[in-house]
Amino acid sequence: MKFATKAVHAGYDYHGHQRALMPPIYQTSAFAHDEVGEQLDFAYSRTGTPTRAVLEANLAALEGAAHGLAFASGMAAVDAVLRATLQPGDEVIAVADLYGGAYRVLTKVMAAQGITVTFADLTDAANLAPLIGSNTKLLWLESPTNPLLNLVDISALSAVAHQHGVKVAVDSTFATPYLQNPLQLGADIVVHSATKYLGGHSDVLLGLVAVSDSELYKAIKFIQNAAGAVPGPQDCFLTLRGIKTLALRMERHCDNAEKVAAFLQTHPAIEQVFFPGLLAHPGHELAKRQMRRFGGIVTVYLKDNSRAAASRIAGKLQLFMLAESLGGVESLVNHSYTMSHGGMPPEQKAALGIRDGQLRLSIGIEDIDDILADLAQALAD
Known part of the structure; x- marks a missing residue:
């Protein structure tokens, strides 16, 4: 079964749900027992619901994994993975230019619990x-990393990590399972903020984890149930509905992003364009090997490296809305310095190349002529 078919059908058997064509929303906190001691597939909704189970099985199929787990947000998924794999005194090595929320949980939450965190430039696998x-x-x-779209060689880094008995987790939110499958490249855990492309319509908050190792699954599942940061059935339903069109949407996101990157590359107001599909991108060849296409995010340095310039351009955009998120059908613009990476210390942002005069563009599925026209007018003097 190929990807687009899995996205529509995987994880759901209508025979077990009163032959409902779509997975029903089980809006209940508990399930009735017929007798004391009866073992049910579903008993209490923190532990599991039929709606959530369909979503978890669907993700597992898309990632080629044995197990999927759903959480109340992408950060809840990140937190559960960290808690399941680390104990006080342990160390986690993290790619340096990572999402600001992940940086915050590593440096403020995990570090306070005795976890050592080392950030590293891993664009060269020999550094690990x-x-x-x-x-x-x-x-x-x-x-790719957030927001500068650097790539790391998942296969090479996983091989090095495994030689030393180290587990590998990959946040693959920007790529989605449609463009990249980290478990097939050697990773142990893949994490998604399904709030982004998987849900795809900017109307749901949800995180997903996929694993194949049964012991890892049990450890993360324990945290999921014990801590209880789980999604409700409505959010699971919305994410399942979004995933059904993931293949179609990602093709349009990628088509549009390639045209936007080419347009911006020659624009006089732009100093540099970050997009793996460009030949000049240092990770272009790796992206061709590791991903099926190059994604829907384009980040730019403005020639006027000031917050005022970024604010002026973001304010002039008509189709692109200024927002924290990405991956919806609509085009969005993010000022990474104050938004997605606002909690990162200024010196850390400077070291990573995150600037005030920088914008991250999430390219939507609107008509490309309208997208380009909006960018052209906003960037005009």
Whole structure:
């Protein structure tokens, strides 16, 4: 069964749901027992619901995994993975230019619990081995990274990590399962903020995790149930509905992003364009090997490297709305310095190349002529 078919059908058997064509929303907090001690597939909705089970099975199929787990948000999924794999005294090595929310949970939450965090430039896989010590237990990757769209070689880094007994987790939100499957590249865990492309309509908050190792699954499942950061059935339903069109939407996102990147590359108001589909991108060849296409995010440095310039252009845009998120059908613009990475210290942002005069564009599925016209008018003097 190919991807687009899995997206529509995987994880759902209508025979078990009164032959409902679509997975029903089980809006209940508990399920009735017929007798004391009866073992039910579903008993209490924090532990599981039929709606959530369909979503978790669907994700597992899309990622080629044995198991899927759903959480109340992408950050709840990140937190559960970290708690399931790390103990006080352990170390996690993380790619340096990662999402600001992940940076915050690593430096403020995990570090306060005795976890050592090391951030590293892993665009060269050779940088990893010298960093691994006896307490290193987890390698945390993003590819492409947020917001500068750097790529890391998941296969090469996973091989090095596994030689030292280190587990590998990959936040693959920007790529989605349609463009990249980290488990098939050697990773142990893949995490998605389904709030983004998987849901796809900017109307749901949800996180997903996929694993194949049964012990890892049990550990993360324990955190999911014990801590209870789980999504409600309505959010699971909306995410399932969004996933059904993921293949179609991602093709349009990618088509439009390629045209936007080409347009901006020659625009006099733009200093630099970050997009893996460009030949000049340092990760272009890796993206061709590791991804099926190049994604729907384009980040730019403005020649006027000021917050005022970024604010002026964002304010002039008509189709692009200024918002924290990405991956919806609508085009969005994000000022990473104050929004997605607002909680990162200024010196860290400077070291990573996150500037005030920078904008991250989430390219929607609108007509490309309208998108380009909007960018042209906003960038005009």
